Amino acid sequence: MAQGFHIVVCGSLVPDPLQTLEPIQSPTGPALKNEMMLPAVLDPWAAHALYEAANLAKKTGGDSKVWLVSLGPKAKLQQLMMTMAQKAAFELVAIDGSSSGFTDSAEVAQTLAGAIEKIPGLDKSRLLVFGGCSSASRDAGATIQLIGEHLGITDQFLAVDEFTVQNDGSFKILERVEAGQYQVSVCSALPIAIGWATGNLPEPPNNPQIGMVNMRTIMPALQKAQAAKVGAEGVTFASVKLPQQQRQTKIVKDVPVDEIARDIVEWIKS
C-alpha cells in the first residue's frame, strides 16, 4: 500500500499501578498526595493502543505514520518518554497540562482534538484515532468518543481487541460486549476512532534503535509543548475518600485439605 494510515494515538501518564494512592484537597480541587513525585507509566490501555498502532503502521507500510498525542506535566512526560521511546516508532505531540484523573473528559478531549487538528499534513481520509477504552485515572471511557466528535468522526468503536484490514479495503472490528463476547462489525471507510482494550499484542521489547530515532523528535516536541488549562469546570466535589479497604484476613494454615475443602464448600453454599 503506497498510501498508508495516519494513526493518532491519544494517551498520557498515570501513576504506576503498584503505587498506593491517597487523595488530598488542593486549591484547584482534588488531587493525589505527592502527585508529581509518583512514578508514572503510560496509561495501560493507551499503551496497548500505541502497540497496535505501531504494528499496523509497520504491517501496512507505505507512508503510514503514528503520532502519540500526550497531555501531561511536561517534566513527567519527558521522564515517561525515556521508557516509551524504545517501545514503538512514533512522533510525539506534547501538551503541557494536568494529567489528573479529576479533570473532565470533555475538557481533555477538546484540548487533544485541538492539538490533533494542528498536526501538519494530517490526512483525515486515512485517519485512525486510537486511545485506550478507559484510563487508569478518570476511568470514564468517554474521551476518545469526544475527540472523535470534535474531529467529525462518526464511526467509533469501544473496547476493541482486534482491527483488521480486509481484502476489499474495509475494516473488521471486534469489540468487547457483554458476557465475554465480541461484537463483530465491518466499516467501509475511514476515518475511524477506536478505544482499545488489551488487543492481542504483547508489550514490545525495548528497542534502542527506535528509541534513538524517536528521541530526535521527542525533545523538540517537549520543548515546544503548549501549556493548556484543563480542569473540571462546573463540577463540585463534595468528597473524595479512600474506601474502607483493609480486611482482617484470617489465615488458615496447617489444616488438612479435606477440612479446607469442606469449609470452602460450606461458604459457597451459604
Next chain:
Amino acid sequence: METILYIAHTESNGSLSKASMETLTAASDLAKKLAGATFVAGLIGENVQSAVNAVSNCGASKFYAVEGADFGSSRYASDVAALEILIRTANATIVLASSTSRFCRAMPGVAYRLKGLIDTHVSGFETGSGKLEIQRWYYRQRMVASMSRTQRPWLLLVDSGIYPAFQAQTGSATLQKIDMKLDESKKKTKVVGLQAPQTTAQTIRPDAALLFVAGAGWTKKQADGQIHIKDAERIILDFLNSSNASLGSSKSLVDQGSEGEEVLPFLSHLNQVGQTGSTPRHPKGLAACCHGEEPHTVGWRFINERRAVNLDPNCGWAQGKADVLYVADAFQVMTKVTELLTKK
C-alpha cells in the same frame, strides 16, 4: 425543576436487559426524591412496544421511542443520532442509562452533540441537599468521590449490580414515536454479529453468585518440579461445572497466551480481572494460585466476600485483601471441593 429521562435499548429479543431494569429502579427512585422532578422514559430498538408495555408501571409520564430496523443493532452513528433526538424531544436535564457496552460507546458522543456533559460508572445517588450528587470511583476503584455539576443536560451511565432490578408489571403504554430517517453516511458500519472468543468454553457468567479467579500458579512448576497444565485445566473446568462460577484470571496467566507459553485454552484477555481487566460484581470471590497483587485486587472492589487459596502465607491476600486465606495446595483443595460439590 429537573426533567429526568430514563433511556434503555432493547435486546435482540425485544426485551430489556437486567442492567436496564436496575437503572430503571435508580431513575424512578431519583424522580421521587428530587422535588418537583418530571420523570419520562425513552427507548431505542428495532421494535420497543413490548418492552415499554413491560415497564409501563414505572411511573414515567411519557414514553418516547426511536425504533426501526436501523436501530436494532448497536452502532455508534445510528445510536448517537437516535439518542440525541430522544433527549432533545424530551427536554431532559438529567439522563440515566445503564452502562451497557452499547451506551458506553454512544453516550459520550450524545453529550457532545447536546452541549451537555457525561459521567460514567455512576455507583450511587444522593439527594439530601435537594440537588443531585453522584458517586463514582477514580483511579480504577482506588478512591470514591461524591460530586455534582451545574451544567445540563447531565448524562449519567449507571453501573450494573447496584440497584435491584425493577419489578415490572406488564400493562400497556402509549408510545410517542419520533420519526427518524437514517441517511447512508450513518450506515458505513455494519454489525455482522456476535462471536465468542477463540477459546473452548464459555466461562464468563456475569450473573453467577461466585467469581473464581485462576492465577499464574496453575501453570508454574509445582513441588515435584513439573508443570501440570492438563491437571490444572481439568480441575478448573470441573470446578466451574460443579459450582456454576464465573471464571476470572490474573493478567500474568492470560498474558502467557500472547507470549507463546503453554496456556489454559479456555482463558482469554476477556477473563482478566483488575487494573487493565474487568471489575465484575459477584457476591463472592475465590482466588486460587493468584498472588493478590494490588493491580489485580483493584478489580475485586465490588466482590463482597473474598477467599483465596495460596501456598504463600505472605501473599497479597494475606495483607487485608481477603477475608480468609487458606495456605494450601490449590490443586488438591480444588479437586476436593469439586468432589464435595458433585457428591449428592
